[in-house]
Each structure stands twice: as C-alpha cells, then as structure tokens.
Amino acid sequence: MEFLIDSVKEIEDLLYVEGACNKGTIKIGDTFQKVYRNILARTPEGNYEVTDIENLRYVNLKIVMIKAYGHAIDELYSGMSGGLFLEGSKDVSISKQDILGG
Numbered sequence: 001m002e003f004l005i006d007s008v009k010e011i012e013d014l015l016y017v018e019g020a021c022n023k024g025t026i027k028i029g030d031t032f033q034k035v036y037r038n039i040l041a042r043t044p045e046g047n048y049e050v051t052d053i054e055n056l057r058y059v060n061l062k063i064v065m066i067k068a069y070g071h072a073i074d075e076l077y078s079g080m081s082g083g084l085f086l087e088g089s090k091d092v093s094i095s096k097q098d099i100l101g102g
Contacts, residue, residue, distance in 0.1 A: 001026050001102040003076075003084065008094050015061065015086040015094070022099065026076040026084070032061045034101040035094055057093075061086040061100065 001024035009016045039052040066073050068082030076082050084100075094100075 001030060001032075003032070003100040005094065005096055005098045005100065006081075007096060010090075011085070013087065014064065015090060016083055017086065017094070017100070018081075018083045020081040021076045021078050023078055024102070025078070026063065026066065026102075028063055028066060028074055030063050030102060031088070032059060032063075032086070032100040032102055035059055035092060035098050036101065037098060053099075055098075059089050059092050059094075059100075061088040 002022040003017070003026060004019045004022050005017050006019040007017070034056060036053040036056045038050045039054055040048040041051045043049055063084050064087050065085040066076050066082055068076060068080060073082070
C-alpha cells in the first residue's frame with residue numbers, strides 16, 4: 001500500500017495526512033513502516049516512471065481513522081483521495097509529496 005501526501009497536520013495526539021492512495025488498499029488498523037520520495041524519469045514517450053526512491057525513513061504509524069468525501073470510511077482504494085488519522089512515531093519529519101508505504 002502507498003499513500004501520496006498532500007498535507008500534514010497534528011490534531012491532538014494524532015497525525016492527520018491528506019492525499020491519495022497510490023497503490024493497494026488502505027484499511028483501518030494497517031501500519032505504515034516507511035516514508036520516502038519517488039525519483040521519476042521521463043520515458044521516450046514523454047511520460048514519467050518511478051526509477052528509484054530517496055530519503056527513506058522508517059516509521060511505525062497505525063491508521064486509526066479514514067475520512068473521504070465527507071464521511072468516515074473503513075478502506076481507501078487505489079486512486080481515491082482522503083485523509084488518514086495516524087498514531088505512532090512522530091519523531092520523523094513527514095511533508096507534502098512524501099509517500100507512506102506499508
């Protein structure tokens with residue numbers, strides 16, 4: 001599972017990230033273990049593809065709530081945007097354009 005971050009906030013004791021699910025299905029109770037950025041390269045066709053990752057950091061962030069389209073939901077599928085409430089390690093810097101990986 002992957003989640004591309006658009007914004008990050010702290011709300012009480014939780015980390016709240018908004019963005020989009022890039023890969024897989026994200027469910028309440030799942031835990032992200034990595035934060036990183038993709039390195040992109042232009043293909044001969046003019047598209048971009050991921051060639052590597054950079055700035056890899058290890059975290060332990062458990063999903064305790066998912067919000068999307070004005071509602072609390074149980075799962076976020078690939079291509080859906082939404083917000084994730086996370087609990088766990090806050091000692092790693094997380095910012096816009098980072099990717100959370102499971």
